Amino acid sequence: MLAIVNEAANAYRGVIPADRWHDPYMPADELRREIATGVVFWVGADEERVTGVMGIQDKGDVALVRHAYVAASAQRTGLGSKLLRHVEGLVDKPILIGTWAAASWAIDFYRRNGFALVAGDDKDRLLRTYWSIPERQVETSVVLANGRWQQERQFSG
Numbered sequence: 001m002l003a004i005v006n007e008a009a010n011a012y013r014g015v016i017p018a019d020r021w022h023d024p025y026m027p028a029d030e031l032r033r034e035i036a037t038g039v040v041f042w043v044g045a046d047e048e049r050v051t052g053v054m055g056i057q058d059k060g061d062v063a064l065v066r067h068a069y070v071a072a073s074a075q076r077t078g079l080g081s082k083l084l085r086h087v088e089g090l091v092d093k094p095i096l097i098g099t100w101a102a103a104s105w106a107i108d109f110y111r112r113n114g115f116a117l118v119a120g121d122d123k124d125r126l127l128r129t130y131w132s133i134p135e136r137q138v139e140t141s142v143v144l145a146n147g148r149w150q151q152e153r154q155f156s157g
Contacts, residue, residue: 042054042055065084123143
């Protein structure tokens with residue numbers, strides 16, 4: 001899984017703020033911490049090796065899609081969408097996804113798969129509530145939500 005994450009995360013190099021980039025993008029101890037905090041990972045594979053990874057984390061009233069990466073050799077094959085549909089099917093609650101604001105390809109992928117960007121103040125509140133990230137990452141990230149989150153927000157507001 002680490003090899004997939006770190007290979008695919010190379011797309012962020014020179015795109016996300018330099019102060020948020022590190023090499024490797026996800027060290028092994030960070031992956032262990034993510035699993036310890038409840039991120040459950042699912043993988044996609046071809047006949048020879050793992051080619052994609054996506055995590056989901058239950059946060060009570062919502063679930064978060066976490067660490068979604070597909071190897072360059074398997075991109076544009078539908079694997080990312082299959083993994084997303086799989087993790088969506090695991091929960092019966094609103095789903096949120098955080099990603100870098102500058103990662104237009106990731107935002108486009110989630111939008112093509114039915115997620116919508118969350119507006120400014122709500123975005124910041126969600127990032128501070130459900131993720132454990134530094135303020136600098138809150139400033140440089142976006143949140144996307146599935147239709148269920150949008151529907152529940154309309155009924156509660």
